[in-house]
Every structure is written in C-alpha cells, then in structure tokens.
Amino acid sequence: xxxxxxxxxxxxxxxxxxxxxxxxxxxxxxxxxxxxxxxxxxxxxxxxxxxxxxxxxxxxxxxxxxxxxxxxxxxxxxxxxxxxxxxxxxxxxxxxxxxxxxxxxxxxxxxxxxxxxxxxxxxxxxxxxxxxxxxxxxxxxxxxxxxxxxxxxxxxxxxxxxxxxxxxxxxxxxxxxxxxxxxxxxxxxxxxxxxxxxxxxxxxxxxxxxxxxxxxxxxxxxxxxxxxxxxxxxxxxxxxxxxxxxxxx
Amino acid sequence: xxxxxxxxxxxxxxxxxxxxxxxxxxxxxxxxxxxxxxxxxxxxxxxxxxxxxxxxxxxxxxxxxxxxxxxxxxxxxxxxxxxxxxxxxxxxxxxxxxxxxxxxxxxxxxxxxxxxxxxxxxxxxxxxxxxxxxxxxxxxxxxxxxxxxxxxxxxxxxxxxxxxxxxxxxxxxxxxxxxxxxxxxxxxxxxxxxxxxxxxxxxxxxxxxxxxxxxxxxxxxxxxxxxxxxxxxxxxxxxxxxxxxxxxx
DNA sequence: ACTACGCAAAGTGTATACACATCAATTGGG
DNA sequence: CCCAATTGATGTGTATACACTTTGCGTAGT
Numbered sequence: 001x002x003x004x005x006x007x008x009x010x011x012x013x014x015x016x017x018x019x020x021x022x023x024x025x026x027x028x029x030x031x032x033x034x035x036x037x038x039x040x041x042x043x044x045x046x047x048x049x050x051x052x053x054x055x056x057x058x059x060x061x062x063x064x065x066x067x068x069x070x071x072x073x074x075x076x077x078x079x080x081x082x083x084x085x086x087x088x089x090x091x092x093x094x095x096x097x098x099x100x101x102x103x104x105x106x107x108x109x110x111x112x113x114x115x116x117x118x119x120x121x122x123x124x125x126x127x128x129x130x131x132x133x134x135x136x137x138x139x140x141x142x143x144x145x146x147x148x149x150x151x152x153x154x155x156x157x158x159x160x161x162x163x164x165x166x167x168x169x170x171x172x173x174x175x176x177x178x179x180x181x182x183x184x185x186x187x188x189x190x191x192x193x194x195x196x197x198x199x200x201x202x203x204x205x206x207x208x209x210x211x212x213x214x215x216x217x218x219x220x221x222x223x224x225x226x227x228x229x230x231x232x233x234x235x236x237x238x239x240x241x242x243x244x245x246x247x248x249x
Numbered sequence: 250x251x252x253x254x255x256x257x258x259x260x261x262x263x264x265x266x267x268x269x270x271x272x273x274x275x276x277x278x279x280x281x282x283x284x285x286x287x288x289x290x291x292x293x294x295x296x297x298x299x300x301x302x303x304x305x306x307x308x309x310x311x312x313x314x315x316x317x318x319x320x321x322x323x324x325x326x327x328x329x330x331x332x333x334x335x336x337x338x339x340x341x342x343x344x345x346x347x348x349x350x351x352x353x354x355x356x357x358x359x360x361x362x363x364x365x366x367x368x369x370x371x372x373x374x375x376x377x378x379x380x381x382x383x384x385x386x387x388x389x390x391x392x393x394x395x396x397x398x399x400x401x402x403x404x405x406x407x408x409x410x411x412x413x414x415x416x417x418x419x420x421x422x423x424x425x426x427x428x429x430x431x432x433x434x435x436x437x438x439x440x441x442x443x444x445x446x447x448x449x450x451x452x453x454x455x456x457x458x459x460x461x462x463x464x465x466x467x468x469x470x471x472x473x474x475x476x477x478x479x480x481x482x483x484x485x486x487x488x489x490x491x492x493x494x495x496x497x498x
Numbered sequence: 499a500c501t502a503c504g505c506a507a508a509g510t511g512t513a514t515a516c517a518c519a520t521c522a523a524t525t526g527g528g
Numbered sequence: 529c530c531c532a533a534t535t536g537a538t539g540t541g542t543a544t545a546c547a548c549t550t551t552g553c554g555t556a557g558t
Contacts, residue, residue: 018324054513067316075267076519076540091410098347161340167416303543325510325549
C-alpha cells in the first residue's frame with residue numbers, strides 16, 4: 001500500500017500481482033545490470049529477506065522472469081540466471097533482424113496508424129537535428145539512444161501483433177543487448193543508421209512491404225556486424241565491458 | 250510421490266515444480282483442446298477443487314502458461330485464456346516462417362549433428378515410402394503428420410539456440426496451429442511439401458545457408474497460403490472446424 | 499424511474515507453516 | 529585408506545489462513 005509502482009503495462013506477457021510486480025522489476029534490473037552472475041542460483045528465502053516480502057511474491061516474480069527467458073528452472077532446484085554465451089547473444093541479433101523485418105513488413109502492408117506515424121516522424125526529425133551538426137558531443141549518444149528506441153518501439157506497436165512484439169521485446173532484453181544502446185560511437189555509423197531509419201520509414205509509407213523488410217533486416221544485421229567487429233578487436237569478454245555500450249539503433 | 254509425471258523436459262522455458270507441472274499439462278491440454286473458451290476467466294479456487302490440489306500449484310501453472318503466451322494476466326483480476334483472432338493465427342505463420350528460416354540458416358552454417366541428420370534422413374525416407382504409392386489411404390495423413398513433426402523438430406534441435414527454439418515452439422502452440430497437423434489433404438500438396446523438405450535438407454547439407462532459409466520461408470509461407478485459401482472457401486470460423494485439420498508440414 | 503452510494507460476496511494477493519527432495523558431510527564398514 | 533550409507537542441514541513444493549481488491553446487487557435519495 002505504501003509502495004509506488006508503475007504498473008503501466010497491463011496484460012502483456014507474464015506479469016504478476018501487485019507486490020510481485022515490483023519484485024520482478026527489481027530482480028530484472030539486478031539481472032540485466034549484472035548484479036547477479038550468470039548461472040547463479042537464486043535463493044528464495046534469501047531474496048524474500050532482502051526484499052522484505054514473503055516467498056510467495058518472490059516465487060511469482062521468478063516464474064514470470066523465467067517466462068521472459070531470463071531465468072532457468074529445474075524442479076526441486078529452483079531458479080538460476082540463464083547463461084547467455086557470446087554466440088547466443090550474437091544469434092539474438094539474427095533472430096531480432098528476422099522478427100523486426102516481419103514487423104515492418106506488416107506495418108507496410110497494414111499501414112501506419114496516425115499516432116505511431118507522428119512518433120516516428122518526431123523521432124526522425126529529432127535525429128536529423130542532432131546529426132546536422134556533423135559531429136557528436138558529450139551527451140548526444142544518450143539522446144540518440146532514446147530517439148532510436150522511440151523509432152523501433154513505434155514501429156513495433158504499429159504491427160498490432162502481440163506475439164510478435166513480445167518476441168522482439170525478448171530479443172531486446174537479452175543481457176547486454178538492449179536496443180536502446182549503441183555499439184558504435186562513430187558519428188558516421190550513427191548517421192548511416194539514421195539514414196536506414198528514414199529509408200525504412202519511407203518504405204512503410206510507400207506501402208512496399210518486402211523492401212521495408214529487407215531494409216530492416218539489413219539494418220539490424222549491420223548492427224550485429226558492428227558488434228562482432230567490436231568484440232574481435234578487444235578480445236575481452238563483454239559481460240561487463242559492453243554494459244554501457246551495448247547494441248544499436 | 251504416487252503420481253507418475255513425465256518430466257522429460259528439464260529446464261526449457263518456464264516449467265514449474267512437481268505437482269504444478271501436471272496441472273500445467275492438463276490446463277494446456279484443456280486450452281488447446283478448446284475445453285475452455287477464449288477470453289474466459291480462469292477461477293483459481295474452482296480449478297484447485299477440480300484438480301484436487303491447492304491454489305498454489307494452480308497459480309504456478311497459470312503463471313507458467315502465461316509465460317508461454319497462452320494466458321493473459323491482469324493484476325487483481327487473474328488469468329484469462331488469450332484470444333487468438335484469425336488474423337493473429339495467420340500472422341503466426343509469417344512469424345514462424347521467419348524464425349524457422351533463421352533456424353535452418355543456422356543449421357546450414359553450423360552443420361548438422363550426426364544425430365539430427367539421422368533423424369531427418371529417416372523421416373525423409375519414411376515420407377518417400379509413404380508417398381511412392383501415388384495416393385493416400387486412410388491413416389496415411391496421420392502417419393505423415395508425425396514424419397513432418399520429426400523433420401521440423403530435428404532441424405530445430407540442430408540450431409542449438411534455445412531462444413530460437415522456444416519461440417518457434419510458441420508459434421507451433423498457437424491454438425489450432427500445431428505443426429503436426431496438415432491443412433491440405435490433397436496428395437499432390439503433401440508431395441510438394443515433402444519435396445520442399447528434401448530440398449531444404451540438401452541445402453543444409455550443402456552448407457548453403459541463404460538458400461536453406463529462403464526455401465524454408467517459402468515452405469512455411471505456402472502452408473499459410475493453403476490455410477487462407479481453405480478458410481476463404483468455407484467462411485466458417487475455424488475455432489472448431491480446423492481442430493482436426495490444422496496446419497501443415 | 500434513475501442515479502449514486504454502500505455493503506456484501508466472490509476472488510485474488512500475501513504470509514506462514516509444514517512436507518518433501520536434494521546435497522554434503524560425517525561416520526561406519528570393508 | 530577408501531568407498532558407501534545415513535543423517536543432518538539447506539531449500540524447494542504445497543497447503544492453508546487471512547488481507548485486500550474488485551464487482552455486483554440492493555437500497556436510499558433525488
């Protein structure tokens with residue numbers, strides 16, 4: 001009763017009740033933030049003591065997170081943080097490329113609702129303005145990260161297919177692979193991807209489904225390529241290294 | 250300890266503990282079988298009385314099924330059977346086509362493990378034998394349904410990517426859209442799809458990733474087309490009509 | 499007759515106690 | 529000295545009681 005929880009999302013995915021919801025959010029944050037190691041076993045009583053709730057909402061949250069693919073479950077052994085080996089992370093980009101490709105194809109076939117169209121136009125305009133200077137300054141990348149997120153989210157909402165959006169959301173929530181992050185910091189790369197966005201948007205408006213899909217697939221694939229290149233330069237395993245960098249537009 | 254449950258699957262997806270597992274299976278069966286209507290609200294106490302268990306495993310099962318996308322959840326209102334409008338069912342084929350396309354691409358890139366290769370070869374041989382007669386008899390479709398399932402499952406296992414296989418599994422579990430069913434009964438159509446399987450397998454063996462992906466996409470897309478055609482002939486809504494027919498190879 | 503308030507019944511959310519499985523360490527036998 | 533069985537501790541699985549939220553019905557007021 002005293003807790004203030006943003007239960008904006010109503011019935012998507014595998015949510016759970018009041019208190020369990022906040023537990024779920026805190027746990028997800030902890031997992032994605034790397035506070036708990038991959039493969040680590042999550043002790044229910046310990047968590048319930050830490051979070052000052054009973055085991056019931058903790059269990060509910062754990063099961064919901066398992067539904068999101070962040071945890072593994074083994075009977076009589078409880079939940080463990082799912083491991084995401086580097087190959088699996090890279091694969092996630094291919095999966096995401098295929099799914100977002102289908103999403104924009106749907107959007108191009110069905111047409112863009114006015115609301116989403118406005119959001120996208122605003123995002124594109126904001127990107128144009130940010131990029132017209134010809135170079136990046138301090139907080140610019142953070143700003144563009146949000147712009148990029150708005151673009152993809154709006155396109156996602158435009159498909160009107162829950163299963164598809166949930167799957168894409170899962171791809172975005174693969175540890176270290178959040179959409180709102182950017183792998184390549186070079187101005188020139190961001191510029192190119194912003195141009196991709198324009199082209200994709202045009203294809204959707206022009207009702208060219210297959211061109212839109214193809215562009216989106218290539219768009220996401222190029223992000224994967226950048227990630228792989230980034231990783232092969234510095235051999236370091238990116239569990240923490242990528243944390244602030246992550247993935248791309 | 251008196252109950253005999255097949256807990257073959259260990260840590261995939263969102264499973265839950267011993268008793269909850271059997272509850273989950275029974276509920277899934279009931280939902281997929283159409284025993285409970287879409288949109289219907291699932292009463293926890295009623296279910297627990299029906300199944301002779303307490304509410305705890307029932308809740309666990311419900312949350313797990315929500316994680317599989319079969320149920321919706323609303324805080325303080327419980328779980329409802331998710332609705333799958335006809336457009337969503339049709340969309341599922343496009344999503345499945347994209348995902349299985351990526352799966353075979355991975356298989357072609359990575360190579361087929363000996364075990365899966367054997368399974369596929371056996372399935373293809375069995376299909377050849379079944380089809381060489383030139384026409385279908387009574388139980389032949391049921392047999393081919395299993396052959397078809399084995400083929401797709403083996404290919405799926407060969408990718409070695411959990412997220413991908415789970416997503417494909419979800420597509421297959423969309424109500425009325427199980428892979429192991431076949432929409433078109435014509436011998437000629439099954440023949441064509443069996444040929445598709447051969448070509449896909451060859452492409453995977455020949456290490457031609459993009460050709461394999463393209464073939465698989467077209468393969469699944471053709472099934473969607475058949476379904477749409479089937480539906481537009483008889484205008485009846487397929488909630489029950491498709492139950493025995495379903496979807497295809 | 500219609501609306502608004504309130505109360506009661508139904509149902510979900512949470513806490514807690516107990517049953518059972520798993521794992522590790524210790525002890526007894528070979 | 530090593531292997532194995534048993535026993536304890538740790539931790540999950542289930543049942544149940546209670547608190548809170550929602551919802552529908554009934555009543556009173558306009």
